[in-house]
Amino acid sequence: MLAFIGGTGLTRMANLEITARHDITTRFGKPSAPVLEGELEGQKVLFLARHGDPHILLPHQVNYRANLVALKEAGASAIVAANAVGGITDQAPTGALVLPDQIIDYTYGREMTLFDDLAEPLVHVDFSWPFDAALRNALKVELSASSLSWTDGGCYAATQGPRLETAAEIARLERDGCDIVGMTGMPEAVLARELELPYAMLSLVVNPAAGKSTHEITMAEIEAVIHDGMASVCQLLADFARQYSPA
Template sequence: MLAIIGGTGIYQLDGLEVIEEHQIETPYGAPSAPVIRGKLAGQSICFLARHGQGHQLLPSEVNYRANIWALKSVGVTRILAVSAVGSLREEIAPGQLTVPSQYFDFVKGNRERSFFGEGLAAHVSTAEPTCGDLTARLSQAAESLDQQLHTGKTYGCVDGPRLGTRAESHFLRGAAGCDLVGMTNVPEVFLAREAQLCYCTLCIATDYDCWLDDPAQHVSVEQVISRYGASLERAKALVHQLIAQGDLSNEDCGCRHSLDCAVLTPEEHLSNNKRELLELLKR
């Protein structure tokens, strides 16, 4: 089952026939919002508002572990996240859509980054952190809508909530080789891999961050919001087209087997709680 994680501006999924609203308590506390399960274009879909149903949560306040655990617990196997980003490349113009393939962790705050630890040792590979199959399906959906969709790009994740300095912007696009900058996809993408979930982000470029010389092009909240509406509609149309293409399941995908050789702690040394967690992650 596919889940949509809605970022800025997406607090519900248009056209979703709601079947059930799950109020889930997880071992890590409450998720950002209830998990909504329903039908869209004949497909079973879940939806979760990353920042809360009224956008109450800063990026650093999102309970990423609870969000991923909650989605996994209701049978989700694939996640498409939708996020607003700044563009670090002139060819990715504000308003355009991108599905990154790589992530650069520039988060310095204390976000909980892993399900593992405290008696359960594991190390998953994140060399290729996103799902190639889901990316290909998104590209197919974009082509059918005659939409431009950038792929093969790198997303640099920062703490926020402040908008970055020019020095940081130039570092990310230069030394770090990033094409996009955002505040929310780390550790979300890596937790999804630990949970053996296929994961991709549909990024909406709202601005050029602040690396351009022209101060009028430097990112501001006013600029982000004013440019976001039309782009958001294109992103929603792409999500609907992806779902309308049919069955999104792919149990043979490598993302669904990321724990096969990753766990180091023998089962007999696991506590009951850690054994239950591992059973959930391996589903």
């Protein structure tokens, strides 16, 4: 079953007809919210609010391990994760969607693996290409058919948060080759890989990153873009659910 993880601005999917709520407790604890099962454009899907419902969890407080394991236990076979990001390079203008193909992890102190039980074998997963190619290609087809502004490819910088970055930090990320910056891409992406769940990320650029505009970043500015942009993301995901066929 296709699963969606909703980030900032996508705590609920207005077009999801909920048929079941899975209140799952994993060996890593409880996820951010119950896993919702429902009908989206006639297709059965799962949905999980990354930051809780209501939105109460900061990026470093999210129990990513419980979230991913709960989705797997609820029947997820592939995951599309939506998130709000800052734009660093010209290929990530405010209001556009980015379908990243790479990620650099700058987080620290987060639980990064499911394989930390000394009674279990140690596993090192290949993470050369962090996002599933087939799932990304399917999303590209849907994005190409839409009227939305979007970019194919880009590197996502996963920072710790919850504060926004300094201009010097953004300059460093750009030198490292990053195009967008967010706070939730890791360890979410690698945990999906450990669970052998195809995973792709759909990132809405909600503001120019620090030092990339002539004015101070304000939450009012970000929230205005999120309001309109996440509504478009929600509809795109519904259209995608109708067309997507898991391998």
